Amino acid sequence: MYRVLLLSLLILLSVLQFRIWFGESNLLELSALRADIEEQNAQNDKLLLRNHQLEAEVKDLRKGLVAIEERARSELGMVKPNETFYQLIDTTK
16 A cells, blocks of 8 residues: 555656656756846846937937037038148057
């Protein structure tokens, strides 16, 4: 009687262990999903930081003409009327 009960409990335990390690939604898959979630969270944090920087830049551009003028001068090389542009080149290199 006890042998049958013990044997059936061991079989049940084996089946449950198999499902935990190799069945659907097993522990290995769960571990891989957690790693994927951590990686995605890190990527989301980087993108959130970039979005905040872009948002600050947009606010700055909307607020004042000084920022627009600075950007036009540095990126596009624009010069005001009656203004002389001097470009300094480092020849020591």
